[in-house]
Amino acid sequence: MYNMKMKTFTLATAMLFAGYVSNAQHGLIRAGVNLANVSVTDNGRVNHANQLTSFQVGIIGDIPLGTSVLSLQPGLLYTGKGSKIQQGTVGQSGYYKQTFNPRYLEVPLNVVFKAPIGKTSRIFVGAGPYAAVGIGGDVKTEGTNILGQTYLKETDIEFSNDDPTTFNEEEGAGLGLVRRFDYGLNGTAGIEGKSMVLGIGYGLGLAKLQSGSNSGADNNNKHRVWSITLGFKF
Secondary structure, three states, X not given: OHHHXXXXXXXXXXXXXXXXXXXXXXXXXXXXXXXXXXXXXXXOOOOHHHOEEEEEEEEEEEEEEEEOOEEEEEEEEEEEOOEEEEEOOOOOOOOEEXXXXXXXXXXXXXXXXXXXXXXXXXXXXEEEEEEEEEXXXXXXXXXXXXXXXXXXXXXXXXXXXXXXOOOOOOOOOOOOOEOOEEEEEEEEEEEEOXXXXXXXXXXXXXXXXXXXXXXXXXXXXXXXXXXXXEEEEO
């Protein structure tokens, strides 16, 4: 039953995005690098040493809002988030590294302002919300023990079996499980040319990663993602 609901939810999300794109004046095929982290304090700060390099790829629509300088940009992205912990020196006794890299199907929805800087170029800035569903990922642990022996372990991330149609509770919450649904706010800026778009973005997660936790309690344990992207218009 749950798997069927998840498939239905994912399909509905894709169909909703397809509807937006069909009304778009043009769109982008976009890919880029994510500099992901997870907040470690109650006020939402991160430890920059824990930053994890990941990636994103997807499609972005562009729907003019009655003027050439303002548009609505819905998207559908496959994106990696997470963080890492590393201690010691590679190859030496006591070295330890763990990477936490969940992957999501994410739908951003930004309102973007564009200002011309030439005949075919514009700078832009925008913001809006995003929603995402966890669809995979892994935790990798490697290191060197006190005997000088190296070890490597890789496990799949387990998400809570939360039903997206129930908003007042999280089904299947438990120790060691990651909350399946993420949501937050986006910021974006960059330069748009005739056929390409170079951008920088920031995703501020508002949902705690920890399954069963109260997202409104504080800003600890939430996604923080910088991104650098290149898009090609179609």
